[in-house]
Amino acid sequence: MVKNPAKSQLMFDALYTYIENKSSMKLSDDERKLVEESFKPKKLRKRQYFLQEGDVCKYMGFVIKGSSRMFSVDQRGNEHVIRLGLENWWIGDYESYKLLTPARFNIEVLEDTELLLVTNEQMQQLMDRIPAVAAMVKAMDERGAIATQQRMHAAISLTAEERYENLAKTYPMFLQRFPQNVIASYLGISAETLSRIRKNAYQK
Amino acid sequence: MVKNPAKSQLMFDALYTYIENKSSMKLSDDERKLVEESFKPKKLRKRQYFLQEGDVCKYMGFVIKGSSRMFSVDQRGNEHVIRLGLENWWIGDYESYKLLTPARFNIEVLEDTELLLVTNEQMQQLMDRIPAVAAMVKAMDERGAIATQQRMHAAISLTAEERYENLAKTYPMFLQRFPQNVIASYLGISAETLSRIRKNAYQK
DNA sequence: ATCTAATCTTGACATTTATCAAGACTACAA
DNA sequence: TTGTAGTCTTGATAAATGTCAAGATTAGAT
Structure with missing residues (x-):
């Protein structure tokens, strides 16, 4: 086999x-x-x-x-x-x-x-x-x-933004390996909201 | 002892x-x-x-x-x-x-x-x-x-309302034994929101 | 029985997030 | 290389939920 x-x-x-x-x-x-x-x-x-x-x-x-x-x-x-x-x-x-x-x-x-x-x-x-x-x-x-x-x-x-930061700390490899829409769903938010959170985080 | x-x-x-x-x-x-x-x-x-x-x-x-x-x-x-x-x-x-x-x-x-x-x-x-x-x-x-x-x-x-209904089905005794503000926190919502959800549910 | 503190409800308003729609970007197959 | 599907971003708007404040109700303590 x-x-x-x-x-x-x-x-x-x-x-x-x-x-x-x-x-x-x-x-x-x-x-x-x-x-x-x-x-x-x-x-x-x-x-x-x-x-x-x-x-x-x-x-x-x-x-x-x-x-x-x-x-x-x-x-x-x-x-x-x-x-x-x-x-x-x-x-x-x-x-x-x-x-x-x-x-x-x-x-x-x-x-x-x-x-x-x-x-x-x-x-x-x-x-x-x-x-x-x-x-x-x-x-x-x-x-x-x-x-x-x-x-x-x-x-x-946690708020949506805090959950994202938490994920980035806890499982950074997830952000490398999974597309954003999948990450968003894992966090319980829409893909658009995640996109905006990332934009914000980057500007800080 | x-x-x-x-x-x-x-x-x-x-x-x-x-x-x-x-x-x-x-x-x-x-x-x-x-x-x-x-x-x-x-x-x-x-x-x-x-x-x-x-x-x-x-x-x-x-x-x-x-x-x-x-x-x-x-x-x-x-x-x-x-x-x-x-x-x-x-x-x-x-x-x-x-x-x-x-x-x-x-x-x-x-x-x-x-x-x-x-x-x-x-x-x-x-x-x-x-x-x-x-x-x-x-x-x-x-x-x-x-x-x-x-x-x-x-x-x-689930939405907040669905989570409440789910809880009522899964652990009905919780609703008897715990005050609403505690239940609200367990569901991840504010006490006010839970109060409104219950009002809605009752009216249905 | 009365007083007090805790809990619950309600309204007005603010904030967060979702939804919809359009366009930009990317990856990959033909 | 071009086309196509998938992914990501952005804006406008809607919906859900939070916050604050006030009053009503309830439960407990004395």
Whole structure:
């Protein structure tokens, strides 16, 4: 199934490194093998969808390369970006993945993207069998909880301009990698308002 | 130290029930004893602070009885409610608790409140020794991640009126237990705007 | 029961942000 | 290189929400 074993190996190396870093533990060769057997490589071309609203999100994807946005579409047809994804991040609708409910969100990749996919059951097995994976998931959950609390705080407490400055400080790479209309949606403002905020900031 | 053993026992019963429900596991008598030795009962009177900005949040508190709000104060002196707490919820600044950094938030109880306190280290030990506690924490983390994603979505995607209706559906008890100015702050709007939204909704 | 402080409502007005429309700029495919 | 679609900027205007101030209502304390 894997067309290019050499390249695929590089993809897994990125995942091993990630697990070892997040867990502060080493993976044995056997454990690496287990991981490799559980994750499925997947490529998506620019503009393709990783997930469509209404489908069940069967997989979480570990991003080897590429960028993506998770968004909802409201009644008026406006899109709202909930999350952005880059290399070494996970993408997926967590609620749908965990509960196997229809996803509320769409996930579209914005550049050609390489992923490693894993189901919830596979992940549970890996956590049971590999301490480093269990530790990684725990560390991720903690970081995730902290990050969302911070973002919640920003969303409620800050003005649009402050939210932009906050983003520029916290995730400067976002401004490099994502077009402005996507950033605007992530901040919960219109593209025009962001354009004006940037103009103001520049003049200061 | 405990002034009223009989009453204190009732407090722990609430916690045991909570752990058993969340984990879908039973606690043995020995395990209950371990839990009881780790948690410290605490009472706060209306308006007292559980945590003040700048202090380290040494404890997470499991709420037996009472209500609380976690909020930040911005440069202009405006308060922003990040989280609300009721019976059978946990309160605390998770970031400060985990990383032992100064808290960004204040937590004030709005009614006379009874809590059970636990430090991060104690919690880690309990998780290591009691499978039900480990399972409870995992279940809580998952629920928490899902709930925050939903709230994030609401904050970014919905209008003020839609956010209020969403809250009324999701947490109707909030509207019973918290004054409107607190609810308004939780929704990220002014008390006046919430008052007008309610007037509108009533007229429909 | 009365007083006081807190909460809630309402109106007038200010500010922020969205919306719509047009044109400028950019990137990429043919 | 040119054309085309996507992106970004700018202006005019509309809509949503905030701010301030005053009065009404409610809850608690004495």
